[in-house]
Amino acid sequence: MEFRVETVGQAGDGVVTADGERVFVAFTAPGDLIELRVEPQTGRGSPRRGRIGRLIEGGPERVEPPCRHFGRCGGCALQHLSEGFLADWKRAAVITALGRRGFEEPPVAPTCRGGPARRRRAVFTVRADRRGAITLGFHERRGRALVDIGECPVAEPEIEALIPALKLAMEGLLRPRGEARLTVNLTDAGADLLIAGDLTESLALHERLADFAAARDLARLSLQRAGDAPTTLVERRRPELRWPPLSVTPPPGAFLQADRRMEARMRELVAEWSADAGRAADLFCGVGTLASALPLRAGDLAADSDAAAVAALKAGIDRAPGVELETAVRNLQRRPFQAGELSGFGLVMLDPPAAGAREQCEQIARSGVARVIYVSCAPATFARDARILADAGFRLAVVEPLDQFFWAPDVELAALLVRD
Known part of the structure; x- marks a missing residue:
């Protein structure tokens, strides 16, 4: 049977309605007319999936995938969609996640666009x-x-x-x-x-x-x-990450921001949003990618559970004359900084894994912290944590989606929340 693809779902699959049910079909674009083959359901409550039997007519957002491995390789899921559509779709994903947590008309900026040949x-x-x-x-x-x-x-x-x-x-x-x-x-x-x-x-x-x-x-x-x-x-030479005045040598295999241009944009936003914020605590700091964009005043703190990453950051600080930044190794999911420990900090910066930082946000909500910069790779958990902060008097000032994972459904974002 022939079906028209209506939209693209959260995981990047196209959505059609067949016999009153939503069916998710990989590698389809809005407006595609397809011959649909529905696959057997894998378990009770699992989403219905289908595949393209034949593409009859391509929709307006469909483009030719540039990679011959696309469709088999699991590295990319969205090469068949136009760049403009991807930017709008990722922004809509952030708005939808926030809407589910009660944020009406959230201040979400246009997506900072990604591109090919940029994954570092x-x-x-x-x-x-x-x-x-x-x-x-x-x-x-x-x-x-x-x-x-x-x-x-x-x-x-x-x-x-x-x-x-x-x-x-x-x-x-x-x-x-x-x-x-x-x-x-x-x-x-x-x-x-x-x-x-x-x-x-x-x-x-x-x-x-x-x-x-x-x-x-x-x-x-x-x-x-x-x-x-x-x-x-x-x-053969020290593998450096240079963020003047800091130069950090990451441990082998360290987590780095995937796109250098997106990293630069994050650092621009951190520098702008942290101005005049007072003492800052960078929690989930990694090797210091975002901490290094802070004014780095005396009393600033950077903490993470990854001891090797924190040691690399500390070594970079020790090599940089005049840089003052305290470091700490701490599992922030199990031992978040308590409200009392955050006394004296004007800004907390968070860049947690996909699970988010619920426990840490609960402590920030009870503290006197006036400003939060939150970088996230998971809009749903960010929206959950933003709701915790909003209920404690924080205002969601701006959110900027960042297409760091080009051709993938993952969405990065940076957000500023302030307590007026």
């Missing part, structure tokens, strides 16, 4: 078959099969150019049927590569990897066996 961090899976042949790429969408890729147009060109060389470098490094994860971070001093997994190691293999690092001009190459901490095999 990639995590590839590499697998050896029983003969040792290597497959490198991303898992299939909603599957465990590995899609062998030759290029990745969402990644920065320096990462994309590494893909064929990484396949060759991994030959003989994995045990038969072994698997590893390759994390490539582009720092301001070059690529930082962490190979983690079921590795075979020998002097000859180490020498081959060192030659590979030199040939590809890597800043650093590290190895990590299961259950062990990473060890640096070769460091």
Whole structure:
């Protein structure tokens, strides 16, 4: 049967109505006319899913996907949608999430647009078959099969150019049927590569990897066996993140903001929103990406549960003359800063994982903090936490969606809440 795609759902799948039910169909665009094949329901209460039997007519927002792996590779879900539509759709996702928490006509700015060839961090899976042949790429969408890729147009060109060389470098490094994860971070001093997994190691293999690092001009190459901490095999130069006056060397495989332009925009917003705020506490600080955009007054604090990231930030602070920033290692989900501990801080900055920062926001609500900057990768949990703060007298001043995860349904945002 033929159906017209009505909209795009929260996970990026198109939505059609069939027999009175919403059916989610991957890789469809609003206005598409499709021949629909409904799939068996996987469990009670699970969403109904379908697939395209045939695309009869493309909708106005459909574009040609630029990657030959699109449709199988689970790395991207939205290459078939126009950039303008994606920007509007992600803004609408933020508005919808806030609306569900009672924010009427929330002050959501236009989306800061993303783009291709801008992902500065990639995590590839590499697998050896029983003969040792290597497959490198991303898992299939909603599957465990590995899609062998030759290029990745969402990644920065320096990462994309590494893909064929990484396949060759991994030959003989994995045990038969072994698997590893390759994390490539582009720092301001070059690529930082962490190979983690079921590795075979020998002097000859180490020498081959060192030659590979030199040939590809890597800043650093590290190895990590299961259950062990990473060890640096070769460091040709320090892999620095430069945020003058700070320069931070992240630990191998560290979490970095995925898009450098989006990182720069976040830092612009932090600098603007933190002006004249008094002492600041950056909670969930990581390696200090956003803390380094603060005025860095005496008494400012940066805290995170990741001890290696905090140690890297502390080392950067120690190297930077005149920078005063206290650091702390603390699990903020289990031990949020209590209201009394926040006494004297005018600003709290939050950049939590997708689960959000409910317990921490409850303490901020009870404190005398007057300003909160909240960076989030999950609009639903942000809206929940913003409701906690709003009920305590905070006003949602502005929210800016950031299309950091281009061609993916994930939505980043930065928000300012103030207590008038």
